[in-house]
Amino acid sequence: MSHSLATYVALPGTTAEAMEHWHEVFGGELNILRYGDTPMEGLPFEPDPQAVAHSTLVLPAGVIAGGDAMDDGKDYPLQGTAYSLLYTVDTPDEARTYIDKLVDGGGSIGMPFEQAPWGDWYGQIFDRFGVMWAFSCETD
Numbered sequence: 001m002s003h004s005l006a007t008y009v010a011l012p013g014t015t016a017e018a019m020e021h022w023h024e025v026f027g028g029e030l031n032i033l034r035y036g037d038t039p040m041e042g043l044p045f046e047p048d049p050q051a052v053a054h055s056t057l058v059l060p061a062g063v064i065a066g067g068d069a070m071d072d073g074k075d076y077p078l079q080g081t082a083y084s085l086l087y088t089v090d091t092p093d094e095a096r097t098y099i100d101k102l103v104d105g106g107g108s109i110g111m112p113f114e115q116a117p118w119g120d121w122y123g124q125i126f127d128r129f130g131v132m133w134a135f136s137c138e139t140d
Contacts, residue, residue: 006063015052015068018129025101028059079130086134092121095135102127
């Protein structure tokens with residue numbers, strides 16, 4: 001058995017929409033499993049059959065996994081700078097392509113993508129779901 005590490009995001013009922021959007025932006029292989037597609041006996045909660053139980057977007061650089069958060073009355077804000085999905089690419093143009101797709105899809109620039117003081121390229125974008133994407137690449 002080999003080890004792997006994936007990012008897991010629990011979104012408030014928007015996981016399918018987010019994963020489909022990220023699939024449009026980045027490509028890869030998308031799989032979405034809804035609760036209605038699983039045997040729901042024995043679950044400690046009553047999920048909406050259309051809610052996402054588990055999803056994965058497999059990219060050449062890694063895996064994003066996620067599911068719909070089961071609302072327990074707590075408020076978990078998504079947009080913030082305590083975390084981000086860091087995507088390291090080969091060229092600034094490749095990063096700009098992804099950034100443009102995220103912004104065109106309803107996102108906003110958090111930090112412009114430009115050459116950073118350490119010499120590499122870096123920038124931050126909040127997608128329309130409030131998830132922060134950081135893009136990085138070495139100087140070309």
